[in-house]
Amino acid sequence: MRILLALAGSISMWFFCAPSCAQPKEVVFPKALLPGTVTGHGETVELAKKAAKNKAIGEITRGLKLQAFVLTETYLDKQVVDEGQPGKDVAVDNILAPFKAWEFTFRSDKPWWTDVIRRDHDAQRKLRTDDRLTWTARAVLGLSILLLAGVGYVRLDEYTQGRYTTWLRLAGVSVATTALAGTWWYVVSGQ
Amino acid sequence: MTNEPTAPTLDNLHEQQAPFALWIDGVGGYLVCLSHRVTLGQALTENPVDIALIADVSRHHATIQRDPEGYFLEAVRKVHMNGKKIDKALLRSTDRITLGNSCQLQFWQPVPVSTSARLDIVSGHRFAEPVQAAILMADTLVIGPSTQSHIHVPDMTQPLILFRTKSGLAARWPGEMQIAGKTVRDRGPLEPGTTLATDQISLALEKIR
Amino acid sequence: MKFTYHSGHQPLPGYTIKRGIGLGGFGEVYFAVTDGGKEVALKWIRANQDIEMRGVQQCLNLKHPNLVHLYDVRTDDQGHHWLVMEYVAGEPLSTIFSRHPNGVASELAGQWFHGLAQAIHCLHEHGIVHRDLKPGNIFLENGLIKVGDYGLCKLIADSQKAGMTKDVGTVHYMAPEISTGNYNRQIDVYAAGILLYEMLTGHVPFEGESAGEILMKHLTVQPDLTRVPKEFVPILQKALVKNPAHRYATIQEMAKDVAAVVNPNQPMQPLPMKSPASAPTHSVADYPMAISVTSTMIFQQRWSELSGILLWSVLAAAILTLGWALIFDAYDKLPQTFFLVLAASWSVLIPSKLWLPEGKDLQEPSKADHDSWTRRLLHMTLGFAVGIFALYLDGYEMPLPWKPTADFEVLHPWQANPETQQVLSRSWVGRMYGSENTSMPIIACYLSYFGLMFLILRWWKTTVPDRSKRLSIMAVLGVGFWSYILLFLLPSVHQREVGFASLVMASVVCQVTCPWKEKVPVRKKKMRLATA
Numbered sequence: 001m002r003i004l005l006a007l008a009g010s011i012s013m014w015f016f017c018a019p020s021c022a023q024p025k026e027v028v029f030p031k032a033l034l035p036g037t038v039t040g041h042g043e044t045v046e047l048a049k050k051a052a053k054n055k056a057i058g059e060i061t062r063g064l065k066l067q068a069f070v071l072t073e074t075y076l077d078k079q080v081v082d083e084g085q086p087g088k089d090v091a092v093d094n095i096l097a098p099f100k101a102w103e104f105t106f107r108s109d110k111p112w113w114t115d116v117i118r119r120d121h122d123a124q125r126k127l128r129t130d131d132r133l134t135w136t137a138r139a140v141l142g143l144s145i146l147l148l149a150g151v152g153y154v155r156l157d158e159y160t161q162g163r164y165t166t167w168l169r170l171a172g173v174s175v176a177t178t179a180l181a182g183t184w185w186y187v188v189s190g191q
Numbered sequence: 192m193t194n195e196p197t198a199p200t201l202d203n204l205h206e207q208q209a210p211f212a213l214w215i216d217g218v219g220g221y222l223v224c225l226s227h228r229v230t231l232g233q234a235l236t237e238n239p240v241d242i243a244l245i246a247d248v249s250r251h252h253a254t255i256q257r258d259p260e261g262y263f264l265e266a267v268r269k270v271h272m273n274g275k276k277i278d279k280a281l282l283r284s285t286d287r288i289t290l291g292n293s294c295q296l297q298f299w300q301p302v303p304v305s306t307s308a309r310l311d312i313v314s315g316h317r318f319a320e321p322v323q324a325a326i327l328m329a330d331t332l333v334i335g336p337s338t339q340s341h342i343h344v345p346d347m348t349q350p351l352i353l354f355r356t357k358s359g360l361a362a363r364w365p366g367e368m369q370i371a372g373k374t375v376r377d378r379g380p381l382e383p384g385t386t387l388a389t390d391q392i393s394l395a396l397e398k399i400r
Numbered sequence: 401m402k403f404t405y406h407s408g409h410q411p412l413p414g415y416t417i418k419r420g421i422g423l424g425g426f427g428e429v430y431f432a433v434t435d436g437g438k439e440v441a442l443k444w445i446r447a448n449q450d451i452e453m454r455g456v457q458q459c460l461n462l463k464h465p466n467l468v469h470l471y472d473v474r475t476d477d478q479g480h481h482w483l484v485m486e487y488v489a490g491e492p493l494s495t496i497f498s499r500h501p502n503g504v505a506s507e508l509a510g511q512w513f514h515g516l517a518q519a520i521h522c523l524h525e526h527g528i529v530h531r532d533l534k535p536g537n538i539f540l541e542n543g544l545i546k547v548g549d550y551g552l553c554k555l556i557a558d559s560q561k562a563g564m565t566k567d568v569g570t571v572h573y574m575a576p577e578i579s580t581g582n583y584n585r586q587i588d589v590y591a592a593g594i595l596l597y598e599m600l601t602g603h604v605p606f607e608g609e610s611a612g613e614i615l616m617k618h619l620t621v622q623p624d625l626t627r628v629p630k631e632f633v634p635i636l637q638k639a640l641v642k643n644p645a646h647r648y649a650t651i652q653e654m655a656k657d658v659a660a661v662v663n664p665n666q667p668m669q670p671l672p673m674k675s676p677a678s679a680p681t682h683s684v685a686d687y688p689m690a691i692s693v694t695s696t697m698i699f700q701q702r703w704s705e706l707s708g709i710l711l712w713s714v715l716a717a718a719i720l721t722l723g724w725a726l727i728f729d730a731y732d733k734l735p736q737t738f739f740l741v742l743a744a745s746w747s748v749l750i751p752s753k754l755w756l757p758e759g760k761d762l763q764e765p766s767k768a769d770h771d772s773w774t775r776r777l778l779h780m781t782l783g784f785a786v787g788i789f790a791l792y793l794d795g796y797e798m799p800l801p802w803k804p805t806a807d808f809e810v811l812h813p814w815q816a817n818p819e820t821q822q823v824l825s826r827s828w829v830g831r832m833y834g835s836e837n838t839s840m841p842i843i844a845c846y847l848s849y850f851g852l853m854f855l856i857l858r859w860w861k862t863t864v865p866d867r868s869k870r871l872s873i874m875a876v877l878g879v880g881f882w883s884y885i886l887l888f889l890l891p892s893v894h895q896r897e898v899g900f901a902s903l904v905m906a907s908v909v910c911q912v913t914c915p916w917k918e919k920v921p922v923r924k925k926k927m928r929l930a931t932a
C-alpha cells in the first residue's frame with residue numbers, strides 16, 4: 001500500500017509539474033547580446049591577446065548579465081573562443097612601433113553561453129545560500145533564546161515552588177524581548 | 192531473676208545493659224536489648240523479663256542466649272522452632288519461633304557482618320512496649336537504606352550505625368548530627384534519654400522500666 | 401522528615417509523644433502513649449478556624465471496624481488543634497502497593513475491597529463524603545482494612561488549592577466531575593474504582609508527569625482495562641465511568657458485584673450497615689475543590705513540554721550534524737544539513753506534541769492508528785514546507801509574484817536542472833546516484849522527495865512516550881531505506897547527500913528528544929499473602 005502510494009505520488013508530481021517545465025530549448029548564439037568578435041590591442045602580440053581576452057570577458061559579463069560567475073582565461077580558451085587571428089596593427093602617433101591587434105571570434109558551434117549562464121546561476125545560488133544560511137542561523141539563535149527563556153522560566157518557577165513567579169516572569173519577558181530586539185536589529189542592520 | 196546482680200560493679204553493668212526503646216520518626220519503635228542473655232515472657236506489671244509479650248505465654252517462657260557460636264534458644268515452657276518442639280537450639284536467620292500455642296516470632300540476622308539480631312512478631316500479637324520489633328544488639332546496630340540493615344529506612348542515602356563503646360553506646364554517621372542538641376561530627380556518645388538527629392533521620396532513645 | 405515535637409514531649413497533658421509517624425498534607429502525625437498506657441496517633445492540625453474542625457466533630461463518634469477511630473479533638477496551650485485517633489500499627493496500602501508492583505491476587509483484592517467498601521458505606525450512611533481516598537489513607541492492620549483521614553476533607557481541599565501541582569499523589573484518585581465543583585458521594589465510588597484497579601494491577605489507570613495531565617486523562621481517557629482480570633472489567637467500567645449518573649449509585653452495589661466475582665459460589669452478606677431513612681445528606685457543594693482543568697492549563701502544559709523538547713532538539717541536531725560532518729568530512733554541507741535536520745524534526749515534533757491522540761488512544765498512543773491518514777497528510781504538507789525550506793537554503797531564487805523578473809533567463813525552480821557533466825563524487829551516495837535528475841523541475845524534486853518521505857513513514861510513532869525503545873534503530877533504518885529509494889528525485893549529488901543525511905538524523909533527533917516511559921512488563925499474578 002505504502003509503495004503504491006509512493007509511486008502514485010511521485011508520478012502525479014511529475015504530471016502536475018509537466019506543463020510548466022519544457023525542456024531547455026535549443027539556444028542559438030545570442031547575437032543581440034554579444035558581438036561576434038572582440039579585438040584587443042597591445043604593444044606585443046601577447047599583450048594584445050591578453051587585452052582581447054579581458055575584453056571578451058567584459059563583453060560576456062555585460063552581455064549575459066553575469067552577477068556572480070567570474071570567467072577565467074583558461075575557461076575562455078577552452079570553451080568560448082577560437083584560436084584567434086592577428087588583426088590590423090594600429091599606428092599611434094609618437095610611438096615608433098605600432099600596436100599589435102588580436103582578434104577572437106566567439107565560438108558558435110556549441111552553446112557555451114548556456115553553460116556560462118548555468119555557472120553564473122550556480123555561483124549566484126552559492127552566494128544566496130551563504131546569505132540565507134546566515135539569516136537562518138540568526139533566526140534559529142533568536143528562537144532558541146526565546147525557548148530557553150520560556151523553558152527556564154517554567155523550570156525555575158517549579159524549582160522555587162512559585163515563590164519568585166513575578167521576578168521570573170519579568171526576567172523571562174526581558175530575555176525574550178532582548179532576543180526579539182536583537183533578532184530584529186540583525187534583520188534591519190543586515191538588510 | 193536471671194540476671195540477679197551479685198556485686199556493685201555488676202549492678203552497674205546491669206544498668207548499662209538494660210533494654211531501651213528506640214523511637215525513629217517516620218519509621219517505627221524498637222526495643223533494643225543489650226544483654227547477651229534475653230528472657231521472653233508474658234507482660235505483667237511486676238514481671239522483669241527483657242522482652243515482654245502480650246500473648247498467652249508463661250511469665251518466663253524462653254531465653255535467648257548470645258554465645259560466640261551464635262544465638263541459642265532455650266525453652267522454659269513449650270517452644271516450637273520451625274514447627275519442631277525443641278528444648279535448646281541454635282537460631283539461624285528466618286527461623287520461626289512459636290511460644291506456647293499461638294505466639295509466633297521470626298528471628299532475623301539481616302546484616303551478615305553483625306551478630307546483632309532482630310525479632311519480629313508474625314502472629315499478630317504485640318510486645319508490651321508499643322514497638323514493631325525487638326533487637327538483640329551485639330556490637331553494632333545498622334539503620335540504613337539497604338535491606339541488609341537491622342532497621343530498613345529506604346529514604347536514607349547512607350547508614351547510621353549505633354555501636355557499643357567501653358562506657359556505653361555511640362553513634363557513627365558520616366557528617367553532622369545533633370545529639371541531645373549538641374552538634375557533633377562523625378561520631379558521638381549516646382545514652383538512653385537522648386535524641387539524635389541528622390539531616391535524614393531523627394530518633395530518640397528512651398529508658399524503659 | 402522534620403518533626404516539631406520529639407520523643408518525650410507532652411504537647412497535650414496526659415499524652416507523651418514517642419515518635420513522629422508522618423507528615424500529612426495538613427499537619428504532623430505522632431505516635432503517642434497516654435498516661436494510662438493507651439497508644440494513640442496524634443494529628444496536629446495546622447488550621448486555626450474552629451469552623452474547620454466541625455467536619456471532624458461530625459465524624460468523632462462514628463464506629464466501624466474498618467474506620468480508623470477518632471477519639472477526641474483537643475486544643476493545647478498554644479491554641480493548636482490536635483486530633484486524637486486510633487493508632488494503626490499496620491502499613492498503609494501505598495507501602496503495600498510499592499511492594500507488589502504487579503498487583504495482588506484477585507481474592508485478596510476482593511477481601512480488601514470489601515473492607516474498604518464497608519468503611520465508605522458507613523461514611524456515606526452518615527452523610528459524609530470522604531473525598532480523599534488514596535492508598536496513603538488506607539491501612540492494613542492484621543489483614544483488616546482501616547480507612548483514615550475522613551472528616552478532614554475541607555482542610556484537604558484547601559491544602560490542595562494551595563499546592564495542587566506539588567501534591568500530585570491525590571489527583572490519581574480524583575473523579576472527573578470534581579473539576580466542575582458539583583459532585584457528591586460518587587466521587588468516593590470513583591476513587592474506590594481506582595483503588596480496586598490499583599490493587600489488581602499495581603498501577604493507577606491514569607499516570608502522567610503533571611497534575612494537569614492526570615486530571616485531563618480523568619476527564620477524557622477511558623481506562624485501559626486489558627491488564628485487569630476479565631471478570632473485573634465490567635465492574636471497573638461501571639465504577640470509572642466519567643458521568644456520575646452512569647456510575648454505581650452506591651458503593652454497596654459495587655461491593656456486591658465485586659463479592660460476586662471473588663466468591664461466585666457464596667453470595668456476600670449484604671453490608672451490615674442499615675440506612676436510616678432520614679440520614680441527613682450533607683451537601684458537599686459548599687466546599688468545591690478549586691481544581692478545574694481549563695484549556696489554558698492544558699495548553700500551557702503542552703506548550704512548556706514542547707518548548708523543552710524543541711530546545712533539546714536544537715542541541716541534539718547540533719551534536720549529530722557535527723559528528724556526521726566530522727566522520728564524512730562534509731563541513732561544507734554542515735550548516736545546511738543542521739538547519740534541515742532541525743526543520744524536519746520540528747515538523748515531526750510540533751504536530752505530534754500539539755495534536756495528541758484523544759480518548760483511549762491517549763493511554764497507548766503507539767497503538768492509535770485510525771487517524772493515520774490524516775496525520776500522514778498533515779506530515780506531507782509539512783514535508784512540502786521542509787522541501788521549500790531546502791530549496792530556499794539551496795539558494796534558488798523564489799519566483800515570488802512581487803519580485804521583478806530578471807531580464808535574462810534565471811534558473812527558476814520550476815525548470816529542470818540543466819544538463820551538466822556527470823559529477824563523480826567520492827561519497828557513496830554520489831557513486832550510487834551518479835547521474836543527476838534533469839527530467840523534473842527542481843521544485844518538484846524537492847517537494848516530492850520531502851513530501852513522500854513524510855507521507856510514507858509514520859513519523860509520529862517515533863515520538864509517542866510508550867514506544868518500545870527510546871531510540872529504535874529499526875525506525876532510523878526505515879527512514880534510511882525509504883530515503884535511499886526516493887533519493888533519485890533530488891536533482892544533484894550535493895542535495896542528495898544533504899537530503900539523505902538530514903532526514904536520517906532528524907529521525908534520531910525526534911526519538912532522542914521525546915520523553916519515553918519504559919513499559920512495565922505485565923507478569924502473571926500469583927497468589928500473594930496478606931501482609932500483616
